Amino acid sequence: MSVLAADNLVVGRDDARTCILDGVSFRAEPGRLVGLIGPNGAGKSTLLRCLAGLAAPEAGTVTLDGRPLAALPAAERGRRIGYLPQSFHPAWDYTVRAVVELGASRAPGAALRVPAALEANGLADLAERPWSRLSGGERARALLAAVLVAEPPVLLADEPGASLDVGHRVDLLRRLTLYARTRTVIVVLHDLERAVRDCDRLVLLDRGRIVLDGTANAVALSPVLDATFGIAFHRVSTRASDVSTLSLRSGSS
Amino acid sequence: MRVVAGRPALLALALLACLVFAACAGHRWAGPLDLVRALAGDPDLGARLLVAWRLPRILAAGLVGALLGLGGAIFQGVFRNPLAEPYLLGSAGGAAIGATIALLVPLGIPSSLALGGLSFAGAWAATLLVLGVAHGARDTAGLLLAGVAVAAMLGAVRSFLMLALSDESVSLQVVLSWTLGGIQTPTWDGLGLLAILVGMALAASLPLARGLDLLGLGADQAAAFGLETGRFLRRAVLVGAFVVAVAVAYGGLVGFVGLIAPHIARWWVGPRHRALLPVSGAIGAGLVLVCDGLARSVLPPAEIPLGLITAAAGGPFFLVLLRRRMRG
Numbered sequence: 001m002s003v004l005a006a007d008n009l010v011v012g013r014d015d016a017r018t019c020i021l022d023g024v025s026f027r028a029e030p031g032r033l034v035g036l037i038g039p040n041g042a043g044k045s046t047l048l049r050c051l052a053g054l055a056a057p058e059a060g061t062v063t064l065d066g067r068p069l070a071a072l073p074a075a076e077r078g079r080r081i082g083y084l085p086q087s088f089h090p091a092w093d094y095t096v097r098a099v100v101e102l103g104a105s106r107a108p109g110a111a112l113r114v115p116a117a118l119e120a121n122g123l124a125d126l127a128e129r130p131w132s133r134l135s136g137g138e139r140a141r142a143l144l145a146a147v148l149v150a151e152p153p154v155l156l157a158d159e160p161g162a163s164l165d166v167g168h169r170v171d172l173l174r175r176l177t178l179y180a181r182t183r184t185v186i187v188v189l190h191d192l193e194r195a196v197r198d199c200d201r202l203v204l205l206d207r208g209r210i211v212l213d214g215t216a217n218a219v220a221l222s223p224v225l226d227a228t229f230g231i232a233f234h235r236v237s238t239r240a241s242d243v244s245t246l247s248l249r250s251g252s253s
Numbered sequence: 254m255r256v257v258a259g260r261p262a263l264l265a266l267a268l269l270a271c272l273v274f275a276a277c278a279g280h281r282w283a284g285p286l287d288l289v290r291a292l293a294g295d296p297d298l299g300a301r302l303l304v305a306w307r308l309p310r311i312l313a314a315g316l317v318g319a320l321l322g323l324g325g326a327i328f329q330g331v332f333r334n335p336l337a338e339p340y341l342l343g344s345a346g347g348a349a350i351g352a353t354i355a356l357l358v359p360l361g362i363p364s365s366l367a368l369g370g371l372s373f374a375g376a377w378a379a380t381l382l383v384l385g386v387a388h389g390a391r392d393t394a395g396l397l398l399a400g401v402a403v404a405a406m407l408g409a410v411r412s413f414l415m416l417a418l419s420d421e422s423v424s425l426q427v428v429l430s431w432t433l434g435g436i437q438t439p440t441w442d443g444l445g446l447l448a449i450l451v452g453m454a455l456a457a458s459l460p461l462a463r464g465l466d467l468l469g470l471g472a473d474q475a476a477a478f479g480l481e482t483g484r485f486l487r488r489a490v491l492v493g494a495f496v497v498a499v500a501v502a503y504g505g506l507v508g509f510v511g512l513i514a515p516h517i518a519r520w521w522v523g524p525r526h527r528a529l530l531p532v533s534g535a536i537g538a539g540l541v542l543v544c545d546g547l548a549r550s551v552l553p554p555a556e557i558p559l560g561l562i563t564a565a566a567g568g569p570f571f572l573v574l575l576r577r578r579m580r581g
Contacts, residue, residue, distance in 0.1 A: 054476055078479020085473060091333035092469045092524030102466055106479040147477075 002065055002080060002153035002184050004028050004051060009060035011046055011208075020046045021057065022208035030153070033180035035199030035216070036188045039229055042205040044188045045086065045158050051186065052083040052156050064154070078106040082152035086159045086188075088143055090131055096142045097127040103146030110150045117149040121175075137168035144175065155179060157187040173198045192233075196220045204228060260522065264535050268315075271539040275311040276303070278546030280553030283307075310438040314545040314559075315538040316451045317436060317504035318514075322537020323458055324496040325511025326518065326530050330465035331489050332387070333472075334396055335516065336574060339376070339497045340508035342400035346407035347379025348372040348494075348501035349432060353411050356428050357418035365446075372502045377494035379407060384490060397575075434507035434560025436545055450499045455534065457492045462526035464489065469524060507560050509567020510537050510544075516574070 004027070011021040020043045028034050036044045049055040051062055053069045062069040064080060072080075090099070100117055104110035118124050121141040126134065134142065140160065147155065157176060161169030169191070177198055179185055189195040195202060195216070202219040204212035206228045212219050219225060226232050277283045283291075283303060291300035321339075328337045328344070339345045351371030360367050387399040411432070419425040439447065464485040467475040476482050500507070514537035515529065522528040544562045551557055 052477060054473055074476065074481040075479040078477060081477075083474075083477035085471075085477070088471065088474060090470050091335075092519070094469065094524055098466075098523070098525055099470070102463075102470060103478060105463060105467075 001030050003030075004081075004154050004184055004186070005063050006047070006051060007061050007063070009047070009050055009057040009062070011043070011050065011055065011057050019208045021050070023060070024205075024208070024210055025060075026203065026210065026213075028154075028184050028186050030182060030184045031180070032200035033177050033198060034184075034186045035195040035202045036186060036205060037190075037192060037195050037202055037219075038205035041207075043208045044205055047205065048083075048156050048158050048186065048188055052081055053077045054083065075106065079150060080152055080154060082147040082150065082155040084143060084147050084155070084157035084160050086162055088139070093130040093132050095128050095130055096123050096134070096138075096145075099131070099142055100146045100149055104149045107150035107152075113149050113151075117145040121145040136163045137165070140164055140168060140172060144172065148179065152183075154184045155186075157185070159188050159190060162190070169194070192220075192225075264532065268535055268539050268542075271542040272311065272315065275314060275542040275546040276307060278550040279307060280550060282550065306438050309441060309444050310436055311542060311545065312444055313439050313447060313503060314436045314541050316444075316447050317500050317507070318510060318538040318541025319451055319534040320454060320496050320500035320537070321504075321507060321510035321541065322514030322518070323454060323530060323534040324493055324500060325513075325537065326515040326526065326533035327458060327461065327465070327489060327493040327496060328511065329515050330461070330468060330526055331384070331486060331493060332396060333468055335519075336397060336512070336571070336578065337400075338509065338512040339380075339493070339500075340506065340511060341397070341404065341571075342380070342383045343403035343407050344376045344380040344383065344494065344497050345501050345506055345508070346404045346411065347382075348376035348498045349506055350379075350407055350411050350414065351375030351498070352501055353414050353428060353432075354418070356431070357414065365443075368502045369498065373495055373498035376497040376501065377491065379403060380490050380494050380497075384486070430558060431505040432560075433558035434505040434563065435548070435556070435558050436504050436541075439503075447499070447503055454492070454496045454499060455531065457495065458530050459527070461485075461489050461492060462530060465526040466524075504541075505558075505560060507541070507563050509563045509571065510540050512574075513567055513570055514540060516570075 006024055006026040009021045009024040010019060012019055024043070024047055036047065038044050046055060050057050053062070053072070056070065064072065069077065097114070097118065100114050101111065104114050104117075118127050121144060123138070123142055123145060126138060131139065140163070144160070155176070160176070161172045164172065173194060176185055176187055187199070189199070199216050202212070202214065202216050203210055204219060204225060211228060212222055212224045220235065273285060273288065276288050277285065287300065287303065291303040324339050328339050328342065329335055331337070332342070351374050352368055355364065355367035355371045383400050383403050386403065387396045415425060415428055419428065464480055467478050467480045468482070468485070470478070472482055515533045517536050518529050518533035522532050541559070544566070545559055548557045548559045548562050
């Protein structure tokens with residue numbers, strides 16, 4: 001049961017005049033899939049990298065169960081926070097098994113779970129296949145297995161299905177949803193329809209600030225969403241009190 | 254699994270074949286039976302020369318080759334680039350400046366100590382410089398250009414030092430032939446020291462294997478998997494500089510072995526560094542044994558500098574790799 005919290009995070013741009021993150025405060029707990037949404041350049045990936053301890057904010061702190069992330073040894077941070085990047089290009093042609101074993105090497109005992117992780121992600125037959133000979137979907141599953149094999153209590157995923165077809169994307173989100181039942185999971189998503197459908201909570205970022213934070217339904221129904229993206233969303237509800245599908249209508253609001 | 258299990262035996266056999274070739278090669282070729290007789294204590298002059306001169310020389314060549322192969326694998330892992338090599342990136346050039354100073358300036362300390370210490374300092378500083386300059390270079394071309402620029406600068410400094418510091422008491426010819434790369438016949442004590450240094454290099458390198466594997470996933474993913482990348486890189490560069498410095502101190506500037514050996518090793522045992530590091534060292538040993546044998550036997554009675562042979566073989570290899578990589 002790990003709680004990840006950000007307090008007043010500030011990250012500047014190179015020009016030093018504007019901010020990528022401008023005073024972001026945020027707290028995520030286990031049991032709810034949290035979706036980070038927002039237009040391009042809103043600061044979603046930067047926020048996720050700060051939460052993962054891969055980027056240092058210029059001001060503010062990230063804490064994991066009350067302990068500042070910056071003070072955690074890298075090995076412990078790697079064990080407790082799983083990070084699924086947007087893109088992943090290994091320098092060497094590792095096999096699927098090697099990538100998953102490297103993911104397992106960060107937690108004691110995780111090496112024993114490698115066969116199960118391969119099996120659970122449908123990779124048992126591909127274990128000895130080199131990375132260069134995998135499809136996009138297979139690579140995404142292999143990386144997910146490498147991140148999850150250590151069973152980190154926190155999982156951060158940056159647009160994990162960006163390069164996948166719709167079938168693989170749905171499958172990946174289903175796995176993340178399952179994982180979020182007992183752990184803290186934050187996922188950056190561009191696909192708003194899926195974000196509304198699959199996430200329990202949505203955090204809307206715009207120009208480095210959180211402009212909306214609430215249940216998926218509340219965020220989906222808010223006019224702030226339309227204003228942030230600069231378009232009018234057409235909302236389709238299957239039940240009167242529940243928004244289950246969100247579709248976009250062209251034209252500005 | 255049977256193939257994998259047989260690999261160490263196959264490697265040992267190949268290394269033995271290279272050793273026998275190197276022992277036979279020379280301006281007077283010896284046969285395998287001559288070797289056996291010499292090792293059995295044949296009092297004949299030729300047999301005694303074989304044991305007293307050629308044997309320590311080829312053992313030194315093998316050990317220097319092992320360091321070059323090991324150093325190449327470490328460098329490629331640190332730079333996450335299959336074209337990284339101590340010679341091409343200026344690290345060996347840095348060691349050569351240190352060694353040149355040690356050879357030409359009377360420092361009042363034992364020459365072997367000065368040679369080793371200054372070679373190490375030069376290799377370390379040059380590697381840090383290339384790593385710093387290449388930090389922003391995300392592609393192969395950027396890294397190689399940074400390395401070429403540093404190597405060129407260091408080459409100019411070395412040439413200047415050679416001209417400025419040599420006098421009647423120190424033959425420029427000696428330093429020049431050393432920079433072209435070549436194994437001198439060591440004393441048995443010297444060979445023992447080299448063997449200890451190679452053992453130390455291997456012992457210091459193997460614990461880097463997991464970190465180098467993680468770095469191969471990319472700096473971000475390595476950090477996400479718990480690697481303290483900055484601290485690890487500093488440690489790996491220190492070990493790499495030590496390996497390069499010992500190789501340069503004993504063998505001069507020998508290029509391309511550090512490029513070719515890790516490639517063959519990666520093709521053979523895959524990219525995981527726990528196997529790659531020692532196998533690359535063994536393949537480097539085999540390559541230098543063969544090249545040194547050729548250096549002693551192609552133009553008898555003259556000896557071709559070892560560095561010329563490895564460059565002649567390694568240059569085209571490098572160009573093919575570069576072309577393949579540029580094509581993506």
